[in-house]
Amino acid sequence: MKRFNIVFFIVAIVTLGGLLSACGVGKNSDSNTAASSSSEKTLDSYLQGVKDQGLTVDDQGEVEIADLSKQVKATSGVRFNGEGGAHAKLLKFDNEDLAQKASSFYASKQEQVHAEGNMLLVMDRSLQKDWFKKYQDAIFKQ
Numbered sequence: 787m788k789r790f791n792i793v794f795f796i797v798a799i800v801t802l803g804g805l806l807s808a809c810g811v812g813k814n815s816d817s818n819t820a821a822s823s824s825s826e827k828t829l830d831s832y833l834q835g836v837k838d839q840g841l842t843v844d845d846q847g848e849v850e851i852a853d854l855s856k857q858v859k860a861t862s863g864v865r866f867n868g869e870g871g872a873h874a875k876l877l878k879f880d881n882e883d884l885a886q887k888a889s890s891f892y893a894s895k896q897e898q899v900h901a902e903g904n905m906l907l908v909m910d911r912s913l914q915k916d917w918f919k920k921y922q923d924a925i926f927k928q
Contacts, residue, residue: 827928829864829876832905836924842869849875857891859884860906868921872913876925877906902926 830846837843849863860877868874879885882904889901898909900922907925909918 829862829878829905832876832925832928833864833866835928836921839924841920841924842867844868844871849877855891858888860888868909868913869917870913872910872917874907874909874913874921877908879904879906900926 833843833846844867846864846866849860849865851860851863854860854863858877860879863875863877865873865875877885877888879888882901885901885904885906888906889899892899892906892908896911898911898913898915898918900907900918905926907922909921913921
């Protein structure tokens with residue numbers, strides 16, 4: 787009889803723990819909300835922020851991921867023309883390491899790059915550095 791009570795008690799604790807975690811008891815809702823809201827922001831919404839700051843974003847469209855180099859393992863991307871018609875891409879990756887590897891690849895191709903977190907901005911060298919910095923700030927400081 788004692789053995790049955792102990793087994794019942796353990797099963798009850800495990801079940802109760804599962805129910806509490808499913809309900810979100812004990813979770814810090816502020817950090818979960820912040821993490822989910824940042825991951826929900828689309829690349830298009832980042833570019834809208836660039837437009838809202840008065841910077842040029844022309845001929846915006848999706849990047850064909852299958853057409854990227856094998857060294858660039860992006861999950862999504864948008865392309866656009868910036869100031870002076872400079873070609874640009876904003877790419878999103880599964881993690882920061884993949885973004886850094888792609889950054890190195892594009893830098894070796896003489897492109898201007900800035901990686902932050904799991905995102906990468908790539909622009910032509912034809913765009914002056916101060917303009918590149920304006921786009922970089924407009925995207926990554928949102």
